[in-house]
Amino acid sequence: KNEVEQSPQNLTAQEGEFITINCSYSVGISALHWLQQHPGGGIVSLFMLSSGKKKHGRLIATINIQEKHSSLHITASHPRDSAVYICAVLPTSGTYKYIFGTGTRLKVLA
């Protein structure tokens, strides 16, 4: 079992839909990151969370440390949101090594 699991693996939505991507992890963490990888391959950091909730535009990320779970929500989805969304955790093991989920491939149809 992977230490970081994402669901769903693939997601197709219609423009305007509310989207939720989930990330569950099995280790204690210092921080959790949500990353976005566009079809061209570049990776950008969307959020870094250690507790609570963050919002940036139409994107909202939440984390529940006790349940070891995070969600990324996209409101009013748009075709330009089509990308792979990757969850990454920094364990509290003290080695500063990141563990990544395998990503959720999102396609938003116009």
Next chain:
Amino acid sequence: EAQVTQNPRYLITVTGKKLTVTCSQNMNHEYMSWYRQDPGLGLRQIYYSMNVEVTDKGDVPEGYKVSRKEKRNFPLILESPSPNQTSLYFCASSLRGDYGNEQFFGPGTRLTVL
């Protein structure tokens, strides 16, 4: 412009021919890292560096070397590349390695080893 640069962006080489992929950042970041990305496996960390002259292995360090002689540069060296090192490689940096500071990623290097 704050950025992480990698060179080359694309490389096709043959087994056993030593190569270096360069990585440079202009943000005075302490933490730098190399990842490889393979279909179905996601991103995996190869090596990371907490600061100048401080490097440590990630999850898949076999067949790779790194050095951190200057704060801005973190080259990835493949002394004797093999076909199983064909992959998409990303360099990333962040202000510090602890507390999960935001990581800035380079554009990626697509390496093919024949």
